[in-house]
Amino acid sequence: MTPRTTTAVVAHGAGDLRVEQIALRTPAPHEAVVAVAYGGICGSDLHYWRHGAVGESVLRAPMVLGHELSGTVVRAASDGTGPAAGARVTVHPATHEHSDARYPEDRPNLSPGVRYLGSAARYPHTEGAFAREIVLPSSMLRALPDGLDLRTAALAEPAAVAWHSVSQAGELHGKRVLVVGSGPIGALCVAIAARAGASEIVAVDLHPGPRRIATAVGATRTIDAADTEAVAAVDADVVIESSGNHHGLASALRGATRGGTVVMVGLLPLGDQPVPIAHAITRELRLIGSFRFNDEIDEVITSLADGSLHVEPVITHTVPVDEALKAFTVAADASLSGKVLLAF
Structure with missing residues (x-):
């Protein structure tokens, strides 16, 4: 029997996070019911909790958070799919709806018609x-x-984001890679670069904890982000900027080789960012954006299962869902945590 209600983590507005009972809707024929085992707290979840918005995506109604998860199917789709x-x-x-906007057909992640779990980009929000x-x-x-446990599988979505970003750089075998920002996405980029055969991987962060995690998943050395001269001296073939602030992007531009x-x-x-963009011109740097992912999650799952992608050190905390506020508080402290999982 499918329950009529379930326990969920709901953002009601800035600073207002609640664990409460919500209605569980009746599945359509193409839908399944999943009992969630673990959910990973993402930076976007933290923004909805702390600020009630992620950029231009503003909460206009209470919304269930979360888009990183693993679990078990308890009721399969009645139409026989899945x-x-x-x-x-x-x-x-992600799910895709029709859009008249132009974008490459083989890159549906760029379509404005994408809906993402736990997003307030549209109204009604996508729960x-x-x-x-x-x-x-x-x-x-x-x-x-078989062999891929549910706890590790909760990292499949953020690892797919990292996989997509690393693949944007092309072949990494034998190259020197600089990763600026060693939070969960940065650490996963390190792990993926190591799997891809990079000869040297330098990880940068302000805090020693994330630098230790980066070392555990494949960084050959680390640098304190405050030592901007050391970062600039890396002279990397490929730089992955994962800090999400203009200081990190400035370091990325300075740390890239000609x-x-x-x-x-x-x-x-949003808005203008003060960065030394002249380096991109005089050094003929290739600047590439990376947004979400497409089907890379399938490669991630295979690599996690066969052990070629080592990510376990990225998970630093597992907290019961009833203590969600504690989990979010820990996840918001980059000096204290890597990936924080909610256990359901």
Whole structure:
């Protein structure tokens, strides 16, 4: 029997996060019911909690947060699509609607018609997945191979974001890579660059904790972000900017070698940013944006299952959902935490 209500983590506005009972809607024929095991707290979740908005996506009504998760199918889609009941799954949180905007057909992540779990970009908002049970289209579900545990599988979505950003740089084998910002996405970029055969990976962060995590997943050395001269001296073939602030982007531009590539995955605030952009001209740097992902989550799942992608050190805390406010508080302290998981 599918329950009529479930426990969820709901943002009601800036500074107003509640664990409460919500109605669980009846699944459509193409939808399954998933019992959530773990949910990873993302930077966007933190923004909705602290500020009631992520950029131009402003909360206009209470919204269930969360788009990083793993769980078990408890009721399969009645139309026969997707994994069967009992299957362990992770989730691709995007669905696509028609849009008249122009974008490359092979890059649907760039379509403005994308809806993402736990997003206030549209109204009514797209409810998220931080709930004990959720109803999702079967097309979102990705069955997990044997040997991949649910806790690690909760990292599949952020690892796919990192995989997409690293792949934007092209071949990394034998190259020197600089990762600016060693939070969860930066650390996952380090792990993916290590898997791709980078000969040297330099991770940068203001805090020693994230630098230790970066070392554990493959960084060959680390630098305190405050030592801007040391960062500039890295002379990297490829730079992944994952700090999401203009200081980090400035360091990324200075740390790239002549003719190098800078991939920008850290989401900067709206508006103009004060960065030394002249370096991009005089050094003929390639500046590439990176936004979400497409089907890379399938490669991530395979790599997690076969052990070629080492990410376990990125998870630093697992907190029961009933203590969600504590979990969000810990996740908001970059000096204290990496990826914080809610346990459902």
